[in-house]
Amino acid sequence: MTTNVLADTGVLTGRSLRHILRSPDTIITTAVTPIALMLLFVYVFGGAIDTGSKESYVDYMLPGILLITIASGVAYTAYRLFLDMQGGIFERFQSMPISRPSVLWAHVLTSLAANLASIAIIIGVALIMGFRTGASVAAWLAVTGILVLFTLALTWIAVIAGLSAKTVDGASAFSYPLIFLPFISSAFVPTDSMPGPVAWFAENQPVTSIVNTIRALFAQEPVGNEIWVALGWLIGILVVAYAFAVARYRKKVS
Amino acid sequence: MTTTQTLAPAIRVQGIEKSFKDLQVLRGVDFDVQAGSIFALLGSNGAGKTTMVRILSTLLKSDAGTAAVHGFDVSAKPGDVRESISLTGQFAAVDDVLTGRENLVLVAKLRHLKNPREIADDLLKRFSLTEAGGRRVATYSGGMRRRLDIAMSLIGNPPVIFLDEPTTGLDPQARTEVWQTIKQLAGQGTTVLLTTQYLDEAEYLADRIAILHKGTIIQNGTLSELKQLLPTAKVEYVEKQPSLEDVFLALVGETGETDTSPDGPSDSAVPARKEF
Ligand SMILES: Nc1ncnc2c1ncn2[C@@H]1O[C@H](COP(=O)(O)OP(=O)(O)O)[C@@H](O)[C@H]1O
Ligand SMILES: [Mg+2]
Numbered sequence: 001m002t003t004n005v006l007a008d009t010g011v012l013t014g015r016s017l018r019h020i021l022r023s024p025d026t027i028i029t030t031a032v033t034p035i036a037l038m039l040l041f042v043y044v045f046g047g048a049i050d051t052g053s054k055e056s057y058v059d060y061m062l063p064g065i066l067l068i069t070i071a072s073g074v075a076y077t078a079y080r081l082f083l084d085m086q087g088g089i090f091e092r093f094q095s096m097p098i099s100r101p102s103v104l105w106a107h108v109l110t111s112l113a114a115n116l117a118s119i120a121i122i123i124g125v126a127l128i129m130g131f132r133t134g135a136s137v138a139a140w141l142a143v144t145g146i147l148v149l150f151t152l153a154l155t156w157i158a159v160i161a162g163l164s165a166k167t168v169d170g171a172s173a174f175s176y177p178l179i180f181l182p183f184i185s186s187a188f189v190p191t192d193s194m195p196g197p198v199a200w201f202a203e204n205q206p207v208t209s210i211v212n213t214i215r216a217l218f219a220q221e222p223v224g225n226e227i228w229v230a231l232g233w234l235i236g237i238l239v240v241a242y243a244f245a246v247a248r249y250r251k252k253v254s
Numbered sequence: 255m256t257t258t259q260t261l262a263p264a265i266r267v268q269g270i271e272k273s274f275k276d277l278q279v280l281r282g283v284d285f286d287v288q289a290g291s292i293f294a295l296l297g298s299n300g301a302g303k304t305t306m307v308r309i310l311s312t313l314l315k316s317d318a319g320t321a322a323v324h325g326f327d328v329s330a331k332p333g334d335v336r337e338s339i340s341l342t343g344q345f346a347a348v349d350d351v352l353t354g355r356e357n358l359v360l361v362a363k364l365r366h367l368k369n370p371r372e373i374a375d376d377l378l379k380r381f382s383l384t385e386a387g388g389r390r391v392a393t394y395s396g397g398m399r400r401r402l403d404i405a406m407s408l409i410g411n412p413p414v415i416f417l418d419e420p421t422t423g424l425d426p427q428a429r430t431e432v433w434q435t436i437k438q439l440a441g442q443g444t445t446v447l448l449t450t451q452y453l454d455e456a457e458y459l460a461d462r463i464a465i466l467h468k469g470t471i472i473q474n475g476t477l478s479e480l481k482q483l484l485p486t487a488k489v490e491y492v493e494k495q496p497s498l499e500d501v502f503l504a505l506v507g508e509t510g511e512t513d514t515s516p517d518g519p520s521d522s523a524v525p526a527r528k529e530f
Contacts, residue, residue, distance in 0.1 A: 004366065011363045019351045022390075088347035092406070095311040095341040097333060098364050253313075 005099040012093075012106030016080060020114050030073040030118045034065045035125050041188060042129060052190055055219055058131045062123075063214035064187020067207060069122050070115050070151050071179045074158040075172035077111035081162030082171035094253055104159060104249055111155040112148065119147060133218040142227075143217050146210060149234040154178060156241035163248045187211045206233035262325060264289040264414050264445035265310065269319035272305055279305050281469030282319065287447055287462070289413075292440045294460035295449040296502070301466045303449035304344055307418045310447070311341040324414050340407035344418040346399045347406075348391050354378065354402050355387040358409065365410040377405040381435070397428025404435055415439065417448040421455060433459060453498040463498070467506055 046057035084090045093103050165171035185207035191199050209229040216223045263286035272280040279302040287293040297303050308314040312332040321328045324338035355374050362370035378387040381401045421429040440446050456463045464474040480501045
């Protein structure tokens with residue numbers, strides 16, 4: 001049966017990608033809020049924010065915006081998984097001789113594709129708004145790698161939510177705190193401008209190290225220790241979320 | 255068909271029990287289904303028909319008892335069982351976003367068959383869906399969805415088919431179409447286990463009928479065997495054959511009582527049909 005995992009995952013991923021292509025609004029909706037935030041921060045608040053660096057404010061805030069995009073994008077992953085289970089097609093798959101992990105992996109790969117598409121749109125808009133980077137191919141690859149890890153980590157959290165939810169709204173509610181986290185990080189203002197306890201939280205939560213790493217990569221500055229902290233968080237969250245999601249799935253389908 | 259009588263049963267259920275927390279749904283269910291026959295599991299809403307089908311199709315584990323499908327034990331060899339069956343659940347398991355044709359191709363690919371497109375076209379024709387095949391399933395009527403649902407279940411010609419309330423919620427015309435399909439299937443040697451709460455459906459389709467009531471099979475026999483269970487007092491109605499409904503009511507006692515959750519989504523849809 002294991003020989004079929006790849007083939008089945010491919011077929012099922014094709015199916016859910018088709019869902020996205022037929023309702024591209026999910027990708028556009030995912031992109032609209034981050035774009036609005038970008039406009040708001042760059043053209044309204046940005047002038048009053050002193051980041052203490054020479055780079056333009058678009059360059060400064062783009063990493064945080066990218067993370068917000070992914071955090072809101074994975075809500076659709078939970079939503080799609082939830083709808084599948086509601087609609088009975090999930091049970092059809094479970095009663096067929098197809099490899100069971102494929103059903104989840106298809107949603108995960110689709111989530112990755114959809115989020116990368118949203119990210120591309122956001123970076124396009126940022127370029128129009130004046131975002132510039134001299135990042136090398138290697139730096140771009142590193143940024144992509146970090147964003148892929150971030151998407152996968154959040155996607156597995158979305159899988160837990162989608163599998164556990166009782167209602168459609170419940171399936172996507174988990175993403176609200178995730179969307180909010182970048183605001184209490186170094187994404188929009190330097191953490192040393194925050195009051196003590198908040199600054200402490202901001203400095204020690206995962207988003208700050210990820211944002212700082214991406215920002216340094218775009219600005220061609222040394223990433224220092226920060227990249228290891230970021231990778232530690234990302235892989236840690238990914239492994240824990242994956243383990244919980246798989247356990248939840250096993251319980252559900254056994 | 256004479257040879258099938260001597261073969262092992264296509265489905266063998268022995269002492270199956272299942273509870274959800276405090277609710278004992280199945281309290282020791284036994285029945286056999288002969289290969290190539292149509293077997294109806296008749297029971298009121300909430301009797302545990304879907305629960306039984308979910309156990310047989312490896313979606314749910316029983317608390318006690320054994321069940322084998324096509325010779326494979328459902329808990330020991332779920333993979334082999336899945337190779338041998340197809341399930342048409344109580345609610346159509348189709349993908350609304352895809353077209354009818356894409357739904358069929360999807361299942362054919364997941365069954366690792368060689369010519370998914372030809373298989374899809376062939377089934378669309380068989381189920382009079384050729385014209386609708388290129389349309390999204392979201393635009394289909396209830397009857398078309400059910401036909402597509404059943405068509406998806408036939409892909410790969412599984413020897414055993416489970417149909418959970420296949421005509422619930424359908425209009426009379428769609429119901430007749432589904433009935434014909436089921437008859438055809440059994441004619442080709444497929445074993446069909448269907449559940450229903452409609453007496454006329456069991457009466458019309460099934461070779462054998464088992465009545466699931468209060469967690470056990472209270473009767474199991476052919477239609478004529480069941481009819482013989484009626485008290486002889488009915489003999490005075492010489493011209494009128496007793497209907498299965500009479501038999502059922504005599505067996506479970508007076509009016510159609512239901513001791514579990516009332517109305518499923520279907521009840522109001524086809525009010526004229528007899529159920530219990
Ligand atoms: N997953 C479940 N959790 C709790 N109760 C359930 C579950 N599935 C079914 N039941 C209960 O078990 C009983 C039998 O349900 P079901 O098998 O769906 O009946 P039927 O298909 O004959 O209408 C009902 O009372 C139903 O509420
Ligand atoms: Mg049912």
